[in-house]
Amino acid sequence: MKLLVTGAAGMLGRTTVQAARDLGHDVVGLDRAALDITDAVAIENALRTHHPDAVVNCAAWTDVDGAEEHEDRARLVNGVGPRLLARAAAAADARVVHVSTDYVFDGAPHDPWVESDPVAPLNAYGRTKLEGETGVLGAGGEHAIVRAAWLYGAGGPNFVDTMLRLGAERDEVSVVTDQVGRPTWTGHLAGALVELAERRADTGLFHAAGSGSCSWYEFAVEIFDRAGVACRVLPTTSEEFVRPALRPAYSVLGTERDPGIVLPSWQDGLDSYLREREAVTS
Template sequence: MTLLVTGSKGQLGRELTRRGKDRGMDIAGLDLPDLDIADEAGVKKAFGVHRPRAVINAAAYTHVDHAEKDADAAFLANSRGPAVLADQCREKNAALIHVSTDFVFDGEKKTPYLESDPTRPLNVYGAGKLLGENEIRRRLHSHIIVRTSWLYGAHGANFMKTMLKLAKDKNEIAVVSDQRGSPTCAGDLAEALLSIASMVMRSPRAPRGLFHFCGQGEATWDTFARAIFEIAEELGILPKAPVVRPISSDEYPAAARRPYFSVLDCSKIRERFQIIPRPWRESLKETLESLKGRDRP
């Protein structure tokens, strides 16, 4: 049974491909330029070649600020692409596991967001991802949508790697302190998605629908940055942790608005799939340990 992973060269896709193969799964990983998920003919060809039993869609337009000026490209990847995949999954009787975002919420809530909470994205990226969710629901019964937040990992561009790069040249780094969420390790998310895929491919009775998955616990961006620096110094990745200077969102110019609070409640995925997120600090330390002995950011 083949599992098709789209966006296989991204930070999540690379973890999915490697960890899936480590599990002994038959993984077919595709990414640009070989597969554009918004291209109907290309997607149809990929399904014909690989005949997947399930698809994990890790392909997306993820640069939140650039999306404000490049909305067409963002909606093409984040809305049209999922619709094309859903149509092909329906035609070929395959399940679709799709990754979405905490940015579908406006951040006005003060307690972790449930899957049933109303959505109200504040930016183009969040709006495109929400439309992608809705396109999948409308077109395909056999779907699992997993929202996540503050994704980081050893590969690709992400907050952790940006902080490590800045720390090489700066003794003090200003970081936003009034946005709260849950850092999520790409490896942990990959393991959760692969576990879901295994269950879905084995049984038509496996749960379907919308789920939340993120690292256990909460943080602000400045808290996250301090943890990165402290652990990196402890591991010898950094000679000395820089000082983190907290600033407000208003002091940090960004094209896209972000929610002030986007912590996700993961009770449902725990109950339905027995998937338990790890504390985010534990996962962060493991990720930083994996950087030792490699070219560092």
């Protein structure tokens, strides 16, 4: 299969390129300099040049707090870009796999959120990502929209790296206990994205996140424990740890699809990422 990956320099994009190559696919990875997904002409030229069977869109504005101040800029990348990409892909008969977020939900107490649950984003980032979903759904072509959650991995800022950096600098850190979700290693998600790119005619919304759930506090405790870092984690709340963007309190993604996407546990993902970091630094 000929696969084109946008946002290929980002944390998820670079891992998806490698996962596709490992599976024997012919892969073209385009970073923002090579393809700006807010430029319709550039998208059409890229599809005409590379003739992909499928496009995996990993390009995104991922600065959740920054989107509160720059919602128009975030909307261009998260909302307008996916629509333009999906329309051009539909015209070229290429399947689109688009990555979205758990932040399209309001985080109210709930069973795990499934694909048909009503959406109600709390922040600008979630609103712009929801616009992207709507644009892809309305483009009329082959598509799979994958809502992921709490991503971390090599090649970009993430919670695990932040905790390990703070743990090396401090004796204790404060982390919120009242936000619960499913940490997801990009190495696990990337393989699922490639699998969906292969699943022609399997369309619509999909949820994909590490199995199990935890709070950010519990995640931090586990990070330090598994990494052997002697740093104490102090519990705090979202009310005490105010940030520009509201976060959903309950972001656990489930699925009602059969077959759905089932990823390994978030603990397995954390172990894999810590081994990956150690291999790079050793």
